Amino acid sequence: MTNIFVEALEPILAHHCKTSDVRRIESNDSGHSLFEKISDAGFFELLTDESDGGAGISTRDLFPILLLLGQYAVPLPIAQTIAARWLWKNHASIPNGLIAFAPHHTVKDELLICANIPMGRVSQFFVIQDRLGYKILNCADAINIYDSGIHGSLLATLNWESHAGQFFDIKNSPTDLMSLSASLKAVELAASIKKVFDMTLQYANDRVQFGKSIGKFQAIQHQLSVMAEHVAAASIAVQAAFDIETGPPSRMLSAIAKSRTSESAQLIAATAHAVHGAIGITYEYDLQIYTRRLHHARMAYGSESYWNQWIGEQVLASPSTQLSDFIQMTSQP
């Protein structure tokens, strides 16, 4: 798979998003310098129309870039920012900065609350969607910001006064913010799942006990084989969602991708740690960077149960008498 954008982004991430950089941003750094490196190289305009000075690439070509961001555990909402800039109708009015998605917000006691937003801690703006349309909120105007994760987490809950933010027009109305957020998170999950599997396979080959690599023991082999099955399933579920020319993935394929990757996240994280032993839960070893992501990304923008419920409703409302017919119809790009 050759993609010139991937080839251009990879060295930037290899130099500026090493796991030591990820740890630094996750502890107290704003990530601004990494943001600038990616911004200066033009990556935020990948989807932007060529008439607006963007690269105008297809959704299909964006996909490997999203995988790469996940593979490097980039702790900034790069994918969301790229997508937000594509959604925006009037390109000139897009604010400069990192944009996180907050499709589920609540208004309570005169407050607009965006709870547990991934990478909320390092974002300059939040995009929300309500019945009147899309709105952008400036994080600098937030009344308060709470961390909603523990050590190393960038999950945050932000509160604004209830009428904060500005509406903006989007191109058409192709999809809802929830399924767009879920589809992007599903790719991050699939990339993390693959990375965790690769690290575990390597460890099983390297670690010697009882005079041989632990990967030579059948009990370990079978656990890795099952992991491999889940890696393949997660991978193909996100590929199916993003195999389109333009625009966001369909709600159904986003839902399938998020449900499938979320369901595998738990098994992959648990098996990886079991094979690694104690070293896997240390801060120093890189596995935790990815398994922490598996856990919170599984919950973000709807876990498997949330999406299974919606998918089940669609199946039961459909006139198809065979589930295979429903799947064929909804899998068309």
Add this chain to the structure above:
Amino acid sequence: MNNLLDNFQLARLPQSSDALRIEVKQFLNEAMPTLSADRRARSWFGFDPEFSQRLAERGWVGLTLPKTYGGAELDAFSRFVLVEELLCAGSPVAAHWIADRQSGPLIFKYGTEKQKSFYLPLICQAKAFFCIGMSEPNSGSDLSSVATRAVKTDQGWRLNGQKIWTTNGHQCHFAIALVRTSGTSADRHAGLSQFIIDLSLPGVTRKPIVDLTGDQHFSEIFFENVMLNEDALIGVEGQGWDQVIAELAFERSGPERVYSSIVLLDEWIKWLKQGRATPQRIAMVGRFTVHLSTLRNMSIAVTHQLVEDKSPVIEAALVKDIATEFEQHIPALLEDEMGSDPNEIIDPNLLRALAYVSQMAPTYSLRGGTREILRGMIARGLGLR
């Protein structure tokens, strides 16, 4: 780090397959016999020579074989579509199933011209049904230990031994069997050969085995001084093991490894649609849909490799292992679900389909290679062995 997982690239069925799908659906509307849900739930175990012949009249048996031998000369994608529709309808396809899936392609790949021009037209006309003689009483997962032996004679071969768990062995015309032609079990994979055995020959005795649902779907076959002519050997003497492995890529990769419980699932969904949906049931439907959709794409990805003339042996093993788990989850979860409210009156047809699938589901991960064997193969594909 490993190429195995890179081979799971999304592939799409070609547009031409849509037309075939419509034709198959129309055919099934007319030709599908009226069968209760638990009969249809037998999936590719339902044996009905008349139905197989009707399919053959449409040119849909031996689908991938060349036209010169009576086949339809369509690719593996077309077979995927045909098989998907036949299985989802619960049609009784067992009679021609093995011949269409693997014996025909095996004979086409390794057979002499004489063998091809004799067997392949018969397969395509649904006049020759095949079974596979692999397992023996003391050779299950350890297949290379087979003890059935063919010894060279002046006219051909003399065969002695026994096969077991042979699907529809008592109802088929021919078996393709893996037997030892030289050495001993200690030689493992060396010295094994494949033979096409006419099951009407003197010295062949067949006994059906009754399974736990009362069906007779598999059998024992005994060979006592069965005289085979030279032409019975298929492929190269001593290369039987490699031929069997290639054959298993066909056996393990198809949609039948995804859809074994589909009739039950569709019946349950139909029942739920009659005002019986609860949040828990809706979420279960959603989860099954997510898994089926993903497994179908994995199976199509492997089919794509067959279309490209590759032999995706390990990829097929990977899909079979995870897909049979899904097939087994369906009855396992539905038993709990349908027993969760003793006051609810459940359609007895649905209950019978559930009972059949629940009882037969253990075979899903036995036939065509056990989980333990498949996971060992995947581990080898990952470079661990």
